[in-house]
Amino acid sequence: MIRTVRRIYAFLIYVFLYLPLVVMIVYSFNASKFSMAWKGATLDWYVKLLGNTGLMQAAWHSLLIAALAATCSSLLGALIAMALHRWRFPSRKVIHSSLFVMMMSPDIVIGISLLVLFMALSLPLGFWTLLMAHVTLCVPFVVITVHARMLGFDPHVVEAARDLGAGDYEVFRYIVLPMTFPAVLAGWFMSFTLSIDDVIISFFTTGPTFEVLPLRIYSMVRLGLKPEVNALCALMIGITAVAVFFSQRLLKEKP
Amino acid sequence: MKTNGFFKQAVIIGSIAWMALFAFIPNILVGLASFCSTSAQNFIEPVWGFHNYGQLMDQAHLDILLSSLRLSGLVTLICLVVAYPFAAILARTRKDKRNTLLLLVIIPFWTNSLVRTYAMTAMLNSSGIVNNLLIFLGIISEPLAMMYTPGAVVLGLVYTLLPFMILPLYAALERLDRRYLEAARDLGASPWKAFWRVVVPLTMPGIVSGCMLVFLPGIGMFYVSDVLGGARAMLLGNFIRDQFLSTRNWPLGAAASVTLTALMGIMLLLYWHSTRRLGQDSAL
Numbered sequence: 001m002i003r004t005v006r007r008i009y010a011f012l013i014y015v016f017l018y019l020p021l022v023v024m025i026v027y028s029f030n031a032s033k034f035s036m037a038w039k040g041a042t043l044d045w046y047v048k049l050l051g052n053t054g055l056m057q058a059a060w061h062s063l064l065i066a067a068l069a070a071t072c073s074s075l076l077g078a079l080i081a082m083a084l085h086r087w088r089f090p091s092r093k094v095i096h097s098s099l100f101v102m103m104m105s106p107d108i109v110i111g112i113s114l115l116v117l118f119m120a121l122s123l124p125l126g127f128w129t130l131l132m133a134h135v136t137l138c139v140p141f142v143v144i145t146v147h148a149r150m151l152g153f154d155p156h157v158v159e160a161a162r163d164l165g166a167g168d169y170e171v172f173r174y175i176v177l178p179m180t181f182p183a184v185l186a187g188w189f190m191s192f193t194l195s196i197d198d199v200i201i202s203f204f205t206t207g208p209t210f211e212v213l214p215l216r217i218y219s220m221v222r223l224g225l226k227p228e229v230n231a232l233c234a235l236m237i238g239i240t241a242v243a244v245f246f247s248q249r250l251l252k253e254k255p
Numbered sequence: 256m257k258t259n260g261f262f263k264q265a266v267i268i269g270s271i272a273w274m275a276l277f278a279f280i281p282n283i284l285v286g287l288a289s290f291c292s293t294s295a296q297n298f299i300e301p302v303w304g305f306h307n308y309g310q311l312m313d314q315a316h317l318d319i320l321l322s323s324l325r326l327s328g329l330v331t332l333i334c335l336v337v338a339y340p341f342a343a344i345l346a347r348t349r350k351d352k353r354n355t356l357l358l359l360v361i362i363p364f365w366t367n368s369l370v371r372t373y374a375m376t377a378m379l380n381s382s383g384i385v386n387n388l389l390i391f392l393g394i395i396s397e398p399l400a401m402m403y404t405p406g407a408v409v410l411g412l413v414y415t416l417l418p419f420m421i422l423p424l425y426a427a428l429e430r431l432d433r434r435y436l437e438a439a440r441d442l443g444a445s446p447w448k449a450f451w452r453v454v455v456p457l458t459m460p461g462i463v464s465g466c467m468l469v470f471l472p473g474i475g476m477f478y479v480s481d482v483l484g485g486a487r488a489m490l491l492g493n494f495i496r497d498q499f500l501s502t503r504n505w506p507l508g509a510a511a512s513v514t515l516t517a518l519m520g521i522m523l524l525l526y527w528h529s530t531r532r533l534g535q536d537s538a539l
Binding site: 120203 | 274298367475
């Protein structure tokens, strides 16, 4: 009896989480333009999407920023994680706590603080500011993921390498990076999704010269329902699902 | 032993410099800006004072702040009540099935929340699924106006933020040692009492971090209120955005942002306190 109740409850939660997404994906194939009534299946909206150059450019910008931000932040994150893990230096604890606080910070607070920074440095808002903002958003997640994996390490491996004459760089390049590689790669996928899904930070840190997909969707959504938006959102859900699947697989791998 | 101290120095100094430039300095600048004034020529004029915080305490601004806190508090409470049993069920599922079930929570966790908010509009529209279903079932005869109401904003926020409550609760419940529960029951505690006196305190870090991950974005996610709530800006996030982008009163927006940061500080202290009590490693 209790088992059944539990199952039904869990099932209902999944319905709540997925029904809107499934409905949207189904409607992205709906031939009817104006109503929600089903008028047969079509790929028209996807074709239309490909023909919309503005949208395609925004999508390209988003992918570019996501790939660059993910690469920069996984490298930077791995280095910071190693610094926190291996070396004792002043402000180490402060940095560790601050990264945790940054991860918890509401996006709007991060977005505004970076906007103010870029204004103070009188940098024009666009590609570079957006990239820096996304790296800032992602680095804490990478550091925490990679650091968690480093805690599971056998410290003797590093000691052995050092005894055999490896310097700090060699230890990083040949020991730490390969051993944490699954976590770094998981961090890469995590950063990729964080970047491509971000609305609020991009909203404050990019300018009209460099438009990204979520902001484009935001302005389209505010104007009301459109079948192309359904198709676009369905694609974004697909990309996220694939990235999440890979990052989870990588995190499961044993060190 | 080869010592290339240069690499070590570079990494440490680089880490500190990066943190300083992108984490500390921006927040200090926002803090400073919140004590400045604004003028027609400059967004920020260095005329110092507490006037922005005074202005936030105006009736109109205070109303926005309090209604935003109320709304987000309600969303947090709903998420907590809905997610706790679910996380408990998840934590007790067999291991092989659990990973799949967990992945199904993680996917929406990472999916663009704007996309998910938009998906909600297709449900709530006058021609949407919910209305059609209710009409089909004969419960209502005319479509209900569900969009552009505070209820729609609450539902949208619950929908987008629920996974952020489930995952920390799951993490806490999964590491809960069930023997404590058995011990409590053996010593004569009723199931209810065992839950309140044993399970809840032991999962408190998960509860607090889940609440933090729902409550704070619930104040800031202006696009949910835009898309589902229509023209009425209901969240502090909408207010902050407007100060920066349309009204152009940056110092006032900065003061609102500092207020939000202060709320986060309070919640972090609660989290720290709850992990401390259990003698767990807090990340702080």
